[in-house]
Amino acid sequence: MSAPLLPADGSYIEMTSYGETLPEVRVVHASDAVITLSLAQASLPPANSSVELRWAAAPRGRYSMAGHVVAIDGNRVEIHFTGDVSMVQSRDFVRGGGGEPIDLVHDDGLAARGTVHDLSERSVRAHFTDVDVHAGDSLLLRIQVGDEVVELPALATKVNSMRQQIPRRGPLSVEMVAVFESSDEHQLKLIRRYIMQVQLAARSRA
Secondary structure, three states: OOHHHOOOOOOEEEEEEOOEEEEEEEEEEEOOOEEEEEOOHHHOOOOOOEEEEEEEEOOOEEEEEEEEEEEEEOOEEEEEEOOOOEEEEHHHHOEEOOOOEEEEEOOOOOEEEEEEEEEEOOEEEEEEEOOOOOOOOEEEEEEEEOOEEEEEEEEEEEEEEEEOOOOOOOOEEEEEEEEEOOOOHHHHHHHHHHHHHHHHHHHHHO
16 A cells, blocks of 8 residues: 555544444554554454554545454554555445434334434444343344434444442443444435434534
8 A cells, every 4th residue: 555545643543343433543653564553442443353444535535444453462453454445435434413212123023212322324332221132133223313214134243231230220221333234225325314414413503
């Protein structure tokens, strides 16, 4: 990869691992075959896992590159590039939202209601209470996006559960990241359009 395409040392890029996107990951050093990143230890991707890296490309796009985690040292991770760099439009990775209702639909048709924390056209991070879900589970998710409702098959990629213990034993709090497994362009466009509307509204209030 030619040097001008690489993110600069000390710059910040976006990394997606198991469906969860970290928007500000610092570049320690980048070379033709490997990139070293620094991030909080709680956010480190697993060793030998695959990640996707994206960084700004003038004027309105992003570079995208697949990688493989080969080493972890403290809060630093070394990633070998596994593909060719590609140019993508920023609109393909719009993220936003938060607070929208989301239903996790069970096989029996009953749904558990949760709340969206972060949404993109490729994945969602949401909170549920007292649901039995595990990483690797196939799901059906129904999400309210403005005046529309999208229903998409998804794969749970990261699940953290904690039961309330203080002041008394309470409900199970479940934080889940799921990747959409759908090629339904109409529904994906509904999500993208909704997020862009939310972002525009936020800018107008700023």
